[in-house]
Amino acid sequence: MESTSQQIVIHPTYFPSIATFAALVQKDVIWEAHDNFQKQTYRNRCYICTDKGKHMLNIPIKHVGGHEGRQKYIDVELDNTYDWKKVHWRTLETAYRTSPFFEFYEDDIRPLYKGNETSLYEFNLKTIQAISNCLGLEFSMNKTSSYELQPKDYFNARFLVEAKKELPIKMKPYIQVFGERHGFIPNLSILDLLFNEGTNTVFFLKNQSLEFLDV
Numbered sequence: 147m148e149s150t151s152q153q154i155v156i157h158p159t160y161f162p163s164i165a166t167f168a169a170l171v172q173k174d175v176i177w178e179a180h181d182n183f184q185k186q187t188y189r190n191r192c193y194i195c196t197d198k199g200k201h202m203l204n205i206p207i208k209h210v211g212g213h214e215g216r217q218k219y220i221d222v223e224l225d226n227t228y229d230w231k232k233v234h235w236r237t238l239e240t241a242y243r244t245s246p247f248f249e250f251y252e253d254d255i256r257p258l259y260k261g262n263e264t265s266l267y268e269f270n271l272k273t274i275q276a277i278s279n280c281l282g283l284e285f286s287m288n289k290t291s292s293y294e295l296q297p298k299d300y301f302n303a304r305f306l307v308e309a310k311k312e313l314p315i316k317m318k319p320y321i322q323v324f325g326e327r328h329g330f331i332p333n334l335s336i337l338d339l340l341f342n343e344g345t346n347t348v349f350f351l352k353n354q355s356l357e358f359l360d361v
Contacts (some may be wrong), residue, residue: 153300155218155290155306156162157181158270159188160205165276165315167336168354175286178304181187181347183219185324187307187350190222190266192335196221196241199328200338203234203335238337245323247344255337277336281348293330297342303359313358322349 154173159166167186169175183189188204206225209217235256242248254276263269278285296302304309320329320343340347 154303155297155300156303157187158267158274159192159307160190160203160270161192161273161277161337162334162335163188163192163306163333164317164339164351164354165313165333165358167339168351169303169306169349169356169359170274170286171283171351172354172356173301174288176290176300177286178293179220179267179289180291181219181304183217183222184250184307185300186309188309189270190309191309192337194238194241194320194335194338195324195328195331196237197324197327200326200331200334201237201241201341203237204230205234205266205269220265220267223264224266224269226264231259241361242323242337242341245341248341250344251280252339269318277340280340284347301344301359315358316355318350318354 152174152178154169155176155178156166156169157178158227162170190207192203194203206228208223208244228317238255258269258273258276261269261272263272275285277283306313313333314335317332319332320339322328322338322342324329336347339350344349
């Protein structure tokens with residue numbers, strides 16, 4: 147049984163996975179704004195498919211935690227001493243320039259890689275808002291006012307941020323650029339679905355089962 151709660155609390159992540167975006171589309175979202183930053187999560191990475199297969203795009207951050215190295219996610223700063231934005235955009239261009247809808251959405255996505263943001267949290271929200279705008283979806287502005295270990299008023303979907311955890315997700319295959327070479331790779335970044343499926347993306351997301359929310 148998948149969750150029947152309409153409100154979920156979730157972390158804003160870098161161009162979220164398809165599963166996460168399906169939850170964003172089908173539920174009312176509240177962004178977690180008071181947790182501690184953790185490494186090896188989707189907070190600063192996403193996965194796409196290149197000619198070599200599944201590929202990670204990782205955002206470098208400044209590690210300036212306080213006692214015990216802890217740092218609030220909302221306080222984490224991007225490390226722009228390395229031109230990661232240029233590298234990420236070139237990688238996306240190379241991977242998806244032959245996809246059916248890359249040129250259609252290119253002008254909506256490219257500006258994200260030219261800004262001077264310093265906050266990882268705010269940059270991630272911008273990536274989600276950009277996709278929402280591309281798809282004509284409403285973007286949630288709601289954020290938590292404090293951290294609750296076990297939220298009482300909404301469903302806790304914060305586990306979706308865990309990049310190392312494979313979700314037991316059933317995802318209908320769609321045509322991917324390098325599908326003939328690598329087979330279908332499920333639950334990549336929402337960018338993979340957008341560039342390959344374009345205007346069909348919203349229909350795909352609305353029809354994706356959310357059974358994985360109850361893992």
